[in-house]
Amino acid sequence: MSRIDAADLAQRLGQQAEAVCRTYLSNGHRQGNYWQVGDVRNTAGRSMFVRLTGPTSGKGAAGKWQDPSEGTHGDLLDVIRESLGLSTFADVLEEARRFISLPQLESVPNTPTPKQPPAPSGSSEAARRLLSMSSPLKRSLAATYLRGRGITNLRDTDALKYLPNCYYRGQGEDQTKTWPAMIAAVTDLAGKVTGVHRTWIARDGGSKAPVDTQRKAMGGLLGHAVRFGVTKEVMAAGEGIETVLSLRQALPKMPMVAALSAGHLTALVFPADLRRLYIVRDNDPAGDGARDSLVARAFDAGIEAITLSPMLGDFNDDLVTRGPDALRAHIRVQLAPEDVSRFLAQDHLTCRTG
Known part of the structure; x- marks a missing residue:
């Protein structure tokens, strides 16, 4: 899997940004054009913001997120990795492909969290x-x-x-x-x-x-x-x-x-x-x-x-x-x-x- 393929997956996830957030950041909620949650590990709170709208790439792209309290930022592949506690890039890409193959989920609230509970980062x-x-x-x-x-x-x-x-x-x-x-x-x-x-x-x-x-x-x-x-x-x-x-x-x-x-x-x-x-x-x-x-x-x-x-x-x-x-x-x-x-x-x- 090349970096180009990974970037394409991140863009496709950005096109379904709210569905991704409802699935992997289920402890958050929509606030205007953003998804608001405690952190990338799906902790309840309001520190982290995910863009739900915007271009497919570049500045202000849909799916980009930042957490000023931790000084971190990234894309929706990072959200999948951290929220599930996945260890390898191959696992993240596999989970992203699995998600993209599902029906659109924007209108389905409270989608069940995927199978493995997250492990705290660095634990x-x-x-x-x-x-x-x-x-x-x-x-x-x-x-x-x-x-x-x-x-x-x-x-x-x-x-x-x-x-x-x-x-x-x-x-x-x-x-x-x-x-x-x-x-x-x-x-x-x-x-x-x-x-x-x-x-x-x-x-x-x-x-x-x-x-x-x-x-x-x-x-x-x-x-x-x-x-x-x-x-x-x-x-x-x-x-x-x-x-x-x-x-x-x-x-x-x-x-x-x-x-x-x-x-x-x-x-x-x-x-x-x-x-x-x-x-x-x-x-x-x-x-x-x-x-x-x-x-x-x-x-x-x-x-x-x-x-x-x-x-x-x-x-x-x-x-x-x-x-x-x-x-x-x-x-x-x-x-x-x-x-x-x-x-x-x-x-x-x-x-x-x-």
């Missing part, structure tokens, strides 16, 4: 729906992207998924776009999904997508993490997914977690059986602050804390620039002696793609 439930729409990482464009960053060992990476069409809207952009994305599940200690992290990828998998904000998280993140392997008495914890996966090329058997930011790393909830924590440090002031805070918390909990420091900015820089052999040699001298034979990859054969 844990919306994150779980997004994850459920994703496919396995292996042999996907996301795996291609990781290989380009030197990350070839993909064992114990069930937390990572792939979505070929993931929504993206940058600051000040009128139209929602889609890009391939790596989707990471954020879970609590019991394994419950509390959020997701999205990394948008270029369409050839060779780099991140050429967008302003290439990574975004949603849902409940504080204290939780993206997890690789099953934590017992030893674990490594870092900020970024690629940083942690890069370290796993040298320590493929060590359980690790990515907290997604320095602030969230300092708030990480410790597993009950944890006895030694390796803190995967990024070489910047935020990384230093996260390390110091986590060392203090670990000490108070009776957990030994050992800092693992990169040669360059982070461990992915080390892996890409210096190579896996140099990374293993650099890590070896930082490990507790008993963990060298237990966790350190001895040669390149242990780092094959799983």
Whole structure:
């Protein structure tokens, strides 16, 4: 489905703007030439206005909406997405086609709301729906992207998924776009999904997508993490997914977690059986602050804390620039002696793609 096709669907929905609003924004009402409702998620109220009349495209087009209270705006495809809590652009287009195929509904008040209740935007439930729409990482464009960053060992990476069409809207952009994305599940200690992290990828998998904000998280993140392997008495914890996966090329058997930011790393909830924590440090002031805070918390909990420091900015820089052999040699001298034979990859054969 091209952007032109999507624009045509948006225009056709605009020709039935009131019917769309009665269906997907049923908690609102008509006010002159506008539909008035609380927000794009169909909350009762009066903050959001949808144009019911106007040209098919351009300024003042029918179906265009804005919500001054949230500083948001869009078209009727956005209304379908947000009101139903849909996760992929393909699902939105399918629902739009389904709606357009129905008889005209302008004169039918109180049309029943479609089958799935909306999930609040950015909520844990919306994150779980997004994850459920994703496919396995292996042999996907996301795996291609990781290989380009030197990350070839993909064992114990069930937390990572792939979505070929993931929504993206940058600051000040009128139209929602889609890009391939790596989707990471954020879970609590019991394994419950509390959020997701999205990394948008270029369409050839060779780099991140050429967008302003290439990574975004949603849902409940504080204290939780993206997890690789099953934590017992030893674990490594870092900020970024690629940083942690890069370290796993040298320590493929060590359980690790990515907290997604320095602030969230300092708030990480410790597993009950944890006895030694390796803190995967990024070489910047935020990384230093996260390390110091986590060392203090670990000490108070009776957990030994050992800092693992990169040669360059982070461990992915080390892996890409210096190579896996140099990374293993650099890590070896930082490990507790008993963990060298237990966790350190001895040669390149242990780092094959799983």
